[in-house]
Amino acid sequence: MPVVNRIAEFAEDMKTWRHHLHRNPELGLECHATAAFVAARLREFGVDEVHEGLAVTGLVGIIHGQGAGPVTGLRADMDALPMDEETGADWASEMGGKMHACGHDGHTTMLLGAARYLAETRNFSGSVALIFQPAEETIGGGRIMVEEGMMDRFGITEVYALHTDPFGALGQFRTRPGPIMAAVDDFEITVTGKGGHAAYPHECVDPMPCTLAIGQALQTIVSRNADPLASLVVSLTQVHGGSAFNIIPEEVSMGGTVRSFDPALRDLAEKRLRTIVQGLALSYGVSAHVDYHRNYPPTVNHADQTGYAVQVAREVGASVMDDLAPEMGAEDFSYMLNARPGAFLFLGQGIGPSVHHPKFDFNDEAAPYGASFFVRLIEARQPLGQALHPSRDGG
Template sequence: MPPVNRIADYAEDMKAWRRWMHQHPELQFECHETAAFVVARLKEFGITEIHEGIAQSGVVAIIEGQGDGPTIGLRADMDALPMQEATGLDYASTVEGKMHACGHDGHTTMLLGAARYLAETRNFKGRVALIFQPAEEGGGGAGVMVEEGIMERFDISEVYALHNNPGVPFGEFVTTPGPIMAAVDTFHIHIDGVGGHGAYPHETKDPVVATLGICNAIQTIVSRNHKSLDDLVVSVTQIHTGSADNVIPDTAYINGTVRTFDPTVQDMVERRLTEIVAGQAASYGVAARLTYERGYPATVNDARKTAFAADVARQIAGDTAVNDEGGREMGAEDFSYMLEKRSGAYLFLGQGTDAGLHNPNYNFNDEVAPIGASFFAKLVETAQPL
């Protein structure tokens, strides 16, 4: 079946909501204006149980169904990215240096559309917890909401989320049982040498040469220290040092990211980085210190809940437009914290546009919003039928 007819009727309203949020992007935990907009819409829908200020600007709203039953959680992220929009759209960001370049404005819109329908019809048992989350793009807002007790406080038994994907054809769903997105760690390496004149390198302890040695050695972690069938990415993403062509600097800095699915692989990478930094520093006669920060854990779908969510998606998109063995991605997602606490599933929804996520020309496809909202609504009605 296509999107729910009643939700399709909301299409123009949903477009207006999404474009307002697109014009007013907010970062990390400072999603106060977005949260206020969300709360205003929820009140318009007749939803009376609304809890604000969770994880600073997060919102959880409860819709009561007809009769006793469990509480199903539906999550949307609200925050934008610190980047300048280049779309030139008439509803482009009005805030310098901030942009909804990952479609969180669209995710929030889809959950609002589902909320309006569920509040109107209440064609389900139990309750729905609508989770509007800040700080997905750094800050781990999902983890903070979990730490503040939303699963226990609202008796949430399972939880689901959608993310748009410009790389997937319009209206198609992709998911996979088990790990779907990677854990993300960050490493920082600070190197202290002795600088001097570029013409007299023998009088220095050159941190530039040590930096090159460390970066080259880091590449052996993937090629020589892990099983080739295990997914692993170790990327050096920043090197900062030096100020002039005839000056050997005192210091250098290396930064990078690690993506894994298996905690034992994660442990191995941290151990090898520690050994490489210490060994290379000793060989070049410099001092070096490693800071290794563990970030979002891997996003792991429950196999049974994933199969259920895929069946619901087929009700909306048709059998041929749902891939429930889509494999895993090396990107990361803080919905992982919610899936650590409760079983559930994370799915991608294709929007069939050109510019990718985190691109200054990205724009959420408003035509996909009723599809996502219909998925959320049907998920509840199917999971908790009258």
């Protein structure tokens, strides 16, 4: 069995932790109860240092191994999503309008499982930094922790993360060197004219025709401005305006998202969007304002660290795919990979409802695979320089 024997022994404890976290989801930076639960478990396991209050509710636990060596960071996100749950599970969310629909309860559980094992065995040199971060789904808790100096403060030399994958078989690891997830930008466009009675459009300056034209024209950024072989998404996802059938509104707003990998293509998309909006506003005789927000950068795996992680995954996982096609979703682990070399991997939990779906639930059977990956990665990356004793190995 690829799962570490000792971790298999406390798999039921991991399930209990995960169900507690699932019942009590928290959003954004306000992961106070979650962080308190994590901190209590780390102290219970004998983790040497527990540093709280990073990015408001983030925390870092430090486990010292035997002798000098590097410090490897292992990261889990803790926050949930603002949506109602429809799983019907006995451990379903008890917080209305909040649920763990992206598996962060499972990510936290896997890292807690790894922490328990590593604190017990310490079959490694150097130290391990256990990174528990809030606000992955919103403003980027990973970004805040990096900006607060986490990497230098704890001497982190490399960093790794796992994300549950409802499109992969149980125990399957999927990753790739280079870009694995996209940069994400959001835009808001406000078109302003002169409102009035819909029966007398000549007395108004209707913002609606310009809004519709902008929506159509934005689609040409991908089809006519970007290299057809490049990866770019421009999606208009919201249009808001009007209050009655017989009223021409004063203002109409729209919004959407842009996804890319190439910085030059990211610049092109923003430039063309602004040009299209201002040009059409001028032609329709209205005014328009663009708020363009650059959010998470692309998640880019480092080749050497990815190759190493794949080797470990082959020892632990049911199967490994090391040539996963890049995905247009986004991850704030990108900030950590910008600060230090490392790798991001998906861990299959069996085919089921997608993340961000009200029926999604993390598969507890996947947690021992993730915890085992983390501990084998540390033991192989930071060896003691001698064979591990079987009674301490737990394998």
